[in-house]
Amino acid sequence: MKSAQMRLKILLPYTTFMDKSNVLRIVAETNQGAFGILPNRLDCSAALTAGIFCYQCLNGEEVFIAVDQGVLVKTGFDVLVSVRRAIGHADLSELHALVKKEFLLIDEYEKHVHAMMMKLETGFLHQLSNFKNQ
Numbered sequence: 001m002k003s004a005q006m007r008l009k010i011l012l013p014y015t016t017f018m019d020k021s022n023v024l025r026i027v028a029e030t031n032q033g034a035f036g037i038l039p040n041r042l043d044c045s046a047a048l049t050a051g052i053f054c055y056q057c058l059n060g061e062e063v064f065i066a067v068d069q070g071v072l073v074k075t076g077f078d079v080l081v082s083v084r085r086a087i088g089h090a091d092l093s094e095l096h097a098l099v100k101k102e103f104l105l106i107d108e109y110e111k112h113v114h115a116m117m118m119k120l121e122t123g124f125l126h127q128l129s130n131f132k133n134q
Helices: 092-133
Strands: 008-010 016-030 031-035 043-046 051-057 062-067 070-075 076-082
Touching: 016 043, 016 076, 031 076, 062 092
Parallel strands: 008 076
Antiparallel strands: 008 016, 016 031, 016 051, 043 070, 051 062, 070 076
16 A cells, blocks of 8 residues: 655745655754654644754655745645755755854844844934924
């Protein structure tokens, strides 16, 4: 008897990173921790955080991919993952270092830029309000 299998598709903003059938299980990371997906799991969706994404193929091979923030949607036997960035073809320790170095540091930089933009906007609105009152 043939076991149920999933089709996994990982999308980046500009291309399809991977399209794989015959996937037996998936492990993904969210803010609440890691969770697994098997073929007969109920349909679901989850917001992913930067981390290591893992899936196992029919031949038993486990594949690890470093992914940035994104979303995972499972409908039936199809699993669609959409992330900002993904890096594969490296061993697990290299991927973990890449997540820390590239994804998390870039997120901190983006938070800093966002805070600076908020200060500029607040200053601009304050000056505009002073100009209007004069």
